Amino acid sequence: MTTQSVSEELLRLKNVRKYFGLPGAPWRQAQAVKAVDGVNFVVRKGETVGLVGESGSGKSTLARVATRLLDPTQGSVEIGGVDVTNVRGRKLRPVRRKIQMVFQDPQASLNPRQSVGTILSTPFRAQGIRPTRAQLVELLQQVGLSEEHLERYPHEFSGGQRQRIGIARALSVKPDLLVCDEPVSALDVSVQAQVLNLLADLRDELGLSYVLVAHDLAVVRQVTSRLAVMYLGTIVEEGPADQVYSAPAHPYTKALLSAVPVPEPGVERDRIVLTGDVPTPIAPPSGCPFRTRCYKVQDVCATVRPVLEPVHGSTEHRAACYFPEPPPPERTR
Amino acid sequence: MSSSVAAAVSPTRQALRRARKDRSARLGAVLVVLLVLVAAAAPLLVKLSGQDPYTYHLDLLDPARGNAPKGALGGVSSDHWFGVEPLTGRDLFSIVVLGLRTSLTIAIVVTLVTSVVGTLIGISAAYFGGWYDAVASRVFDFLFGFPQLVFMIALGIIVPAGFPRWLLLILVLSVFGWASLARLIRNQARSLVAREFVEAARSVGSSGWHVITRELLPNLLGPVLVIATLAIPGYIGAEAALSFLGVGVPPPTPSLGRSISDSIAWVYTGADPWFLFFPGVALFVAVLGFTLLGDGVRDAFDVRLRRTT
Numbered sequence: 303m304t305t306q307s308v309s310e311e312l313l314r315l316k317n318v319r320k321y322f323g324l325p326g327a328p329w330r331q332a333q334a335v336k337a338v339d340g341v342n343f344v345v346r347k348g349e350t351v352g353l354v355g356e357s358g359s360g361k362s363t364l365a366r367v368a369t370r371l372l373d374p375t376q377g378s379v380e381i382g383g384v385d386v387t388n389v390r391g392r393k394l395r396p397v398r399r400k401i402q403m404v405f406q407d408p409q410a411s412l413n414p415r416q417s418v419g420t421i422l423s424t425p426f427r428a429q430g431i432r433p434t435r436a437q438l439v440e441l442l443q444q445v446g447l448s449e450e451h452l453e454r455y456p457h458e459f460s461g462g463q464r465q466r467i468g469i470a471r472a473l474s475v476k477p478d479l480l481v482c483d484e485p486v487s488a489l490d491v492s493v494q495a496q497v498l499n500l501l502a503d504l505r506d507e508l509g510l511s512y513v514l515v516a517h518d519l520a521v522v523r524q525v526t527s528r529l530a531v532m533y534l535g536t537i538v539e540e541g542p543a544d545q546v547y548s549a550p551a552h553p554y555t556k557a558l559l560s561a562v563p564v565p566e567p568g569v570e571r572d573r574i575v576l577t578g579d580v581p582t583p584i585a586p587p588s589g590c591p592f593r594t595r596c597y598k599v600q601d602v603c604a605t606v607r608p609v610l611e612p613v614h615g616s617t618e619h620r621a622a623c624y625f626p627e628p629p630p631p632e633r634t635r
Numbered sequence: 636m637s638s639s640v641a642a643a644v645s646p647t648r649q650a651l652r653r654a655r656k657d658r659s660a661r662l663g664a665v666l667v668v669l670l671v672l673v674a675a676a677a678p679l680l681v682k683l684s685g686q687d688p689y690t691y692h693l694d695l696l697d698p699a700r701g702n703a704p705k706g707a708l709g710g711v712s713s714d715h716w717f718g719v720e721p722l723t724g725r726d727l728f729s730i731v732v733l734g735l736r737t738s739l740t741i742a743i744v745v746t747l748v749t750s751v752v753g754t755l756i757g758i759s760a761a762y763f764g765g766w767y768d769a770v771a772s773r774v775f776d777f778l779f780g781f782p783q784l785v786f787m788i789a790l791g792i793i794v795p796a797g798f799p800r801w802l803l804l805i806l807v808l809s810v811f812g813w814a815s816l817a818r819l820i821r822n823q824a825r826s827l828v829a830r831e832f833v834e835a836a837r838s839v840g841s842s843g844w845h846v847i848t849r850e851l852l853p854n855l856l857g858p859v860l861v862i863a864t865l866a867i868p869g870y871i872g873a874e875a876a877l878s879f880l881g882v883g884v885p886p887p888t889p890s891l892g893r894s895i896s897d898s899i900a901w902v903y904t905g906a907d908p909w910f911l912f913f914p915g916v917a918l919f920v921a922v923l924g925f926t927l928l929g930d931g932v933r934d935a936f937d938v939r940l941r942r943t944t
């Protein structure tokens with residue numbers, strides 16, 4: 303792995319849509335919730351991709367489609383270069399070994415009636431393997447827990463410890479890619495950093511790649527190499543994390559970032575306050591989904607939905623906006 | 636095992652511990668154990684008493700009082716612990732304990748069958764959802780709203796006499812009984828299926844069977860236990876009611892329901908109220924015991940049973 307180390311593709315979502323029909327009305331698809339509405343998304347080996355957006359923007363749904371927990375309404379899911387959109391049931395097991403999910407709510411994601419040992423054995427058993435005690439202990443140690451925790455039940459642990467158990471379960475099948483759905487948002491602020499550090503350590507130790515879902519840009523700032531910003535089921539901006547942070551091109555990203563305190567002293571950002579509510583995903587606005595709240599909106603924004611296009615002269619950094627923010631003037635040193 | 640820390644306790648065990656501390660649950664448990672012991676040992680007890688439920692003792696009856704038993708308390712004596720039946724003079728103790736055995740056996744078998752079937756169908760409907768759930772829910776509603784009693788009376792008349800009645804009772808009560816349990820369990824399971832641990836199990840490649848039996852079922856054992864325990868008195872009552880109406884177990888097999896049915900006239904005229912007393916108390920204690928136990932288990936597991944979706 304020398305020159306080609308960045309090219310191996312772990313996950314590719316092509317034009318993925320996920321619509322949820324209203325309960326009991328499959329024939330009223332016009333009324334469907336358009337949770338994910340046309341997303342292209344790639345994760346390569348070694349990357350940690352941050353996926354950020356407000357509540358309801360479709361992050362969890364996208365994560366579930368990517369991990370094949372939900373079937374996409376449209377589009378395709380490729381894992382490790384193989385199209386697995388139509389793979390189901392038993393045949394999904396090899397796929398499960400490549401991509402795993404860490405869930406948002408560590409309380410809800412652990413079965414309250416199972417001991418930690420049973421929880422950690424489940425992935426092995428699903429693959430038809432009987433795990434040894436040593437294997438389970440090793441998993442626990444990987445996430446900073448120890449053998450004495452094996453016989454305990456979830457209610458005996460703190461939130462942070464529970465999330466460690468969730469991570470250990472995901473690691474048990476030795477995946478290449480871990481999709482973490484807001485892995486720390488349910489935890490105390492003091493514990494969040496510990497769990498994020500654990501994820502970073504595991505990445506270095508095991509060569510893992512991540513998709514890190516967050517609604518808070520500050521949380522993922524230190525750990526992500528690339529960033530994708532979601533709004534109403536679409537990705538409105540993506541690019542190398544430092545470029546997106548220092549020079550957001552989409553008005554929505556800029557607004558989100560203006561709410562984040564700037565770590566560098568002396569640098570000020572104008573706070574952009576978003577007005578209005580997020581439109582319902584049942585009937586998103588025509589054209590640009592952000593136009594009902596955008597401070598730069600023009601007539602053209604209501605016509606056709608803008609697509610992701612390179613900005614700031616970088617091929618990696620792209621935004622879906624007719625009037626992207628210009629790159630910042632070169633700072634004098 | 637190498638852990639020096641106090642052994643971890645599963646939530647199910649904790650709930651059972653709580654149930655054991657609950658006074659009325661304990662009373663219920665004692666009554667239930669007692670009844671089950673009596674029912675199990677009924678033939679032995681009858682032998683001990685030196686009687687049987689079939690022999691007529693016409694000499695113990697008083698023709699002047701319409702063949703009501705001679706003596707106090709319906710003819711209670713050292714030979715006939717609960718006295719004798721009016722008109723026939725058969726030993727009432729034998730009839731009550733053997734009748735209890737019949738009632739409990741039918742009720743418990745029906746409860747076991749309906750619990751297993753109802754639980755599996757209820758959980759799977761919640762887990763798989765879609766058309767399977769839709770069809771299952773329709774079936775629950777249909778069976779739930781069905782006029783069972785009328786149907787069973789009709790069936791009791793139609794089915795040839797050669798077909799064993801106890802089996803017919805078990806079959807019919809089971810066919811109609813599983814639906815209400817399945818519906819309650821389905822509604823409980825619906826909220827569980829949405830929990831992330833179900834997705835977590837699926838995401839590591841677990842089969843549907845694994846999710847249903849290992850992930851969902853352990854979380855529903857509390858509700859199932861509660862519903863089943865509370866269903867038993869219902870089935871005891873149903874068996875008694877059907878025997879009362881003459882479509883239950885046929886004579887001369889003892890049945891609490893039939894004895895109670897037969898006794899009504901004797902209570903009405905005041906000739907022999909004790910004929911109702913002994914089988915009535917047995918039935919009452921059986922219903923009470925299982926109800927107290929069921930309530931206790933429900934509190935211990937903190938189960939709230941919602942009837943609607």
Ligand SMILES: Nc1ncnc2c1ncn2[C@@H]1O[C@H](COP(=O)(O)OP(=O)(O)OP(=O)(O)O)[C@@H](O)[C@H]1O
Binds near residue numbers: 322337363517583
């Ligand atoms: N199973 C479902 N059935 C119907 N609608 C759903 C379902 N799951 C999600 N949705 C809807 O899809 C939209 C996107 O939800 P999603 O959970 O993906 O958002 P999110 O970005 O993860 O939000 P959060 O930050 O609150 O977790 C929301 O409007 C939500 O109500």
Ligand code: SF4
Binds near residue numbers: 598599
């Ligand atoms: S396309 Fe128009 S409405 Fe949308 S973000 Fe850009 S300027 Fe705002």
Ligand SMILES: [Mg+2]
Binds near residue numbers: 361362483484
């Ligand atoms: Mg979410």
